[in-house]
Amino acid sequence: MSINIVTCVIILVLGLLAIGFYALLISRNLIKVVVALQILIKGAMVALVLAGNISGKVNEGQSLALTVIVADTIVAVIGLSLAVQVRRNFGTLDLKALTTLRR
Amino acid sequence: MEYVLVVIGCLICSVFAIRARRLLISALWLAGASALVALLLYMLGAPEIAVIELSVGAGLVTVLFVFAINIAGEETFTGPNPISKPLAWILVGIAIVLLGVLVLGPQVSASLSGPLPGFAEVIWKDRVLDVFLQVVLIFAGVLGVLGLLSEAKNPSKEGRDEH
16 A cells, blocks of 8 residues: 555545535534534544454454444434434424423 | 546545535435445445445435425525634644644654454444444434424414413
């Protein structure tokens, strides 16, 4: 594996983390927040596999990435069900309107 | 060269997933980013994870997004964001610079001895605790799906119960 590929993938990891973090900060829609979390977690997963690749322990990185994928999916399921229930009970998905936590 | 194309495609898909005004379009761009991440994982020598990412990340999660967006509906917001964009850019810049310093610092050198264990051996012998954690997470996901599929409360029935 040449250094160019490693640099290229590190740029992807940093880019995904930056995009996800930025979207997490500026999003007002609850479903958009879940999208931002998905992008963040993808960056972390690629970083784990890359770390396994660099250190020569590909399967170690893969097993950690598998746990991350499962956690990522569950985060999406619970986040989306939370968004659906919030929409039903409060009538909006706007995070700004939900800050009082009152009906 | 192919790595550069995949990386650029993935970043473009992620940016459009964030910038898209309609949530459904956003979910489709996210699926594209997942598919390209799966391709990159395959190219990095992790085919098992690539297959799982493609089926779960690009397939199942996209279906869940479309389902949830259909139930919750599209909504556009006007007015200022809770956090201003310059402040968000500054925070992201600080986080990425700190992470970049950590990642691009001293590289880890490979220290291998003997044959490498296979993926199944690693996950069932070395990482049994992770497997139990995944089982617990899957049960949590089942409860989450119940929350997603549950019906709205019937107000007339609720009123009868109170009397």
